[in-house]
Amino acid sequence: MALELMIMVRSxxxxxxxxxxGTGFGMIQEAARRRYKRLQHEGKLRSVWGVMHGxxxxxxxLLMALVLVQMVCPLLFKNGVQWWVSAGVVxxxxxxxVRRLKIS
Numbered sequence: 001m002a003l004e005l006m007i008m009v010r011s012x013x014x015x016x017x018x019x020x021x022g023t024g025f026g027m028i029q030e031a032a033r034r035r036y037k038r039l040q041h042e043g044k045l046r047s048v049w050g051v052m053h054g055x056x057x058x059x060x061x062l063l064m065a066l067v068l069v070q071m072v073c074p075l076l077f078k079n080g081v082q083w084w085v086s087a088g089v090v091x092x093x094x095x096x097x098v099r100r101l102k103i104s
Contacts, residue, residue, distance in 0.1 A: 018088020026096025
């Protein structure tokens with residue numbers, strides 16, 4: 001009984017950790033989108049390539065956050081629990097994306 005409870009708690013913690021990472025990444029992406037939209041509206045965006053500026057850094061930060069979580073909480077990456085972290089990242093980012101699509 002205690003083993004099943006521990007597995008369930010680890011899975012839930014992995015889902016929450018992944019959700020926090022995905023939501024944080026989505027919020028950063030949304031802030032960048034608003035900034036580029038504002039620059040375009042003001043006429044300060046010179047080319048389409050200006051929109052890509054910084055996107056590589058944001059993805060690198062996402063990967064660093066995933067590595068940090070893997071180093072700080074290694075129990076979240078054992079026995080298949082890592083898929084719960086991945087699912088949390090997808091759900092967290094999707095929540096931000098769906099909310100933006102509902103507003104548009």
